[in-house]
Amino acid sequence: MRPTTVDDLRADAARNRARVLEVARELLAAGEATLPMNTIARLAGVGIGTVYRHFPTRQALLESAVMGGFEQLLAEAQSAAADDDPGAGLERLLRYGIRLQLGDVGLAAVLRSPECACARTSRLRADLLKAVGRLLERAREAGAIRPEIGADDVRRLSCGIVQAVRAGSSDEAEIDRYTNVLLCGIRPDR
Amino acid sequence: MRPTTVDDLRADAARNRARVLEVARELLAAGEATLPMNTIARLAGVGIGTVYRHFPTRQALLESAVMGGFEQLLAEAQSAAADDDPGAGLERLLRYGIRLQLGDVGLAAVLRSPECACARTSRLRADLLKAVGRLLERAREAGAIRPEIGADDVRRLSCGIVQAVRAGSSDEAEIDRYTNVLLCGIRPDR
DNA sequence: GCACAAGCGGAGAGTGCATCCGATTTGCGT
DNA sequence: ACGCAAATCGGATGCACTCTCCGCTTGTGC
Numbered sequence: 001m002r003p004t005t006v007d008d009l010r011a012d013a014a015r016n017r018a019r020v021l022e023v024a025r026e027l028l029a030a031g032e033a034t035l036p037m038n039t040i041a042r043l044a045g046v047g048i049g050t051v052y053r054h055f056p057t058r059q060a061l062l063e064s065a066v067m068g069g070f071e072q073l074l075a076e077a078q079s080a081a082a083d084d085d086p087g088a089g090l091e092r093l094l095r096y097g098i099r100l101q102l103g104d105v106g107l108a109a110v111l112r113s114p115e116c117a118c119a120r121t122s123r124l125r126a127d128l129l130k131a132v133g134r135l136l137e138r139a140r141e142a143g144a145i146r147p148e149i150g151a152d153d154v155r156r157l158s159c160g161i162v163q164a165v166r167a168g169s170s171d172e173a174e175i176d177r178y179t180n181v182l183l184c185g186i187r188p189d190r
Numbered sequence: 191m192r193p194t195t196v197d198d199l200r201a202d203a204a205r206n207r208a209r210v211l212e213v214a215r216e217l218l219a220a221g222e223a224t225l226p227m228n229t230i231a232r233l234a235g236v237g238i239g240t241v242y243r244h245f246p247t248r249q250a251l252l253e254s255a256v257m258g259g260f261e262q263l264l265a266e267a268q269s270a271a272a273d274d275d276p277g278a279g280l281e282r283l284l285r286y287g288i289r290l291q292l293g294d295v296g297l298a299a300v301l302r303s304p305e306c307a308c309a310r311t312s313r314l315r316a317d318l319l320k321a322v323g324r325l326l327e328r329a330r331e332a333g334a335i336r337p338e339i340g341a342d343d344v345r346r347l348s349c350g351i352v353q354a355v356r357a358g359s360s361d362e363a364e365i366d367r368y369t370n371v372l373l374c375g376i377r378p379d380r
Numbered sequence: 381g382c383a384c385a386a387g388c389g390g391a392g393a394g395t396g397c398a399t400c401c402g403a404t405t406t407g408c409g410t
Numbered sequence: 411a412c413g414c415a416a417a418t419c420g421g422a423t424g425c426a427c428t429c430t431c432c433g434c435t436t437g438t439g440c
Contacts, residue, residue: 010437038427047389052429084407114357148367152358157371160354164346167304177338181347185375200406203418226396237420242398 005119017054019044024065028106035061059113063121066106070124073100073107077131088146091183094158098179101162102170112159129155146188157182207244209234214255218296225252237285249303253311256296263287263297267321277334280325281373284348288369291352292360302349319345336378347372 009017027035035058041181055061076096079185083089101108105128132151139145161182165175199207213234217225225248231238245251266286273279291298306312322341329335351372355365 010386016388036427037429041389048427048429049389049431050387053387058428112357146371148281149371153367156354156357157351157368159357160350160352161347162350163353164350167302167346167349168342177343178347181336181372181375183375184377184379185371185373187374189374200417202406206419227398228396238398239400239420240418243418247399248397312434 009115013054016046016050017157019135020046020051020054020061021065024061025106028065031105033105033109037061047121057117059117063110063116064105065117066104066110067121067124068102069104069107070110070121073097074124074128074131077128077135081131081135081138083135086135086138086142090139090145093132093135094154094183095179097158098162098165098182099175101158102175108159108162111155112163143188145186149186154186157186203244206236208242210236210241210244210251211255214251215296216360218255218294220296221378223295223299227251247307249307252296253300253306253308256294257299257311257314259290259294259297259327260300260318262310264314264318264321267318267325269296271325271328273325276325276332280329280335283322283325284344284373285369287348288352288355288372289365291348292355292365298349298352302353303346332379335376339376344376347376349359 001156006100020040023040024035026043034063037049037051037058037083040061041051051061055064073096077093080089080093083092109115110121116125128161128174129151132154136151140147161178165178167175210230213230214225216233217230227241230251234241241251245254250258263286267283270279270283273282291301293348300306300311306315319341322344326335326339326341326344330337338360351368355368358364
């Protein structure tokens with residue numbers, strides 16, 4: 001039987017996998033979004049074959065590298081969905097999600113792409129959309145959002161705003177300014 | 191003296207240049223945004239060297255290829271800036287610009303990038319921003335837009351919305367829905 | 381210890397970018 | 411019409427990155 005979790009890996013394999021992930025996160029943190037596979041292999045001190053064995057595609061590596069941030073976002077979304085005031089919860093979630101993406105080019109890339117390669121992240125994504133869906137439903141009832149906006153619209157629009165912020169100086173004032181445009185844009189006309 | 195305009199080119203050179211541009215536009219129209227230089231050379235029936243001589247970088251080729259669309263956008267912006275109702279002019283311009291970008295991946299890429307490589311497009315861009323600036327100033331006076339939104343914010347936000355639309359089915363309803371979010375988002379609170 | 385499966389690593393083929401320079405073509409002056 | 415210099419052509423070349431494949435090494439269970 002093939003190993004299905006990290007724990008089933010041989011000790012050296014687990015070590016190599018961890019090193020590759022570590023290097024990938026370092027590159028992402030340094031703003032390198034391309035993640036050249038050969039560079040990663042070299043920096044991690046492993047062969048290229050090893051990188052490809054653990055992560056068959058760059059997308060798979062990327063998704064594994066940003067798993068942590070993704071989980072934080074999901075937790076925030078679930079908390080927001082349980083907020084007494086859905087309008088406030090939505091605003092809090094959007095402000096959080098946008099800042100999270102701005103601080104993590106990898107996570108932003110994963111959220112931007114229409115689907116996830118690995119099952120683990122696919123599930124996170126589905127859970128996230130479900131939580132946002134619940135939040136939106138309550139926000140609609142409370143009249144805090146335009147009724148035609150769905151969970152995936154929120155995802156795509158946030159990613160768009162993130163890219164708009166990134167295209168400039170990305171200072172605090174701009175983040176707030178652009179986030180406000182999104183927040184006001186999805187609020188119903190009064 | 192070196193040729194400074196297309197007319198100064200030798201007959202064969204002008205022919206090759208036109209062919210390369212034609213092929214580039216075809217690829218862009220087919221949704222190919224990468225524009226591989228060797229592919230372009232092959233399709234245009236010229237050597238790679240010829241492509242690079244006329245267009246030293248991919249960006250330069252891209253900008254030359256989308257010049258026409260850019261000029262249309264500028265014309266629309268200047269017309270909008272002269273509109274009696276600046277609010278209506280702004281809405282018209284944004285709807286036009288977003289649809290234009292959705293129909294032309296090349297133009298969208300050029301508008302998204304922070305600056306232009308060739309002088310010709312740099313000037314178009316400067317003129318465009320100037321026209322939008324005039325439009326915004328009038329819109330501010332008329333209370334049709336949040337005062338903190340500038341011309342470059344409009345550019346970046348539109349590009350963000352375009353990318354958000356592109357991330358999905360891009361059907362008519364979605365284009366309107368997302369464009370409305372932007373329009374409402376930049377309107378002042380009432 | 382030993383056997384053997386799991387894992388390793390890098391050679392190599394493929395693709396694309398960008399440069400350089402010898403071969404070719406063109407336009408001009410006569 | 412013709413010859414020449416300048417302008418232009420085109421692909422060979424070197425470099426970077428991707429991804430596969432397979433012989434060798436190493437960890438693990440007995």
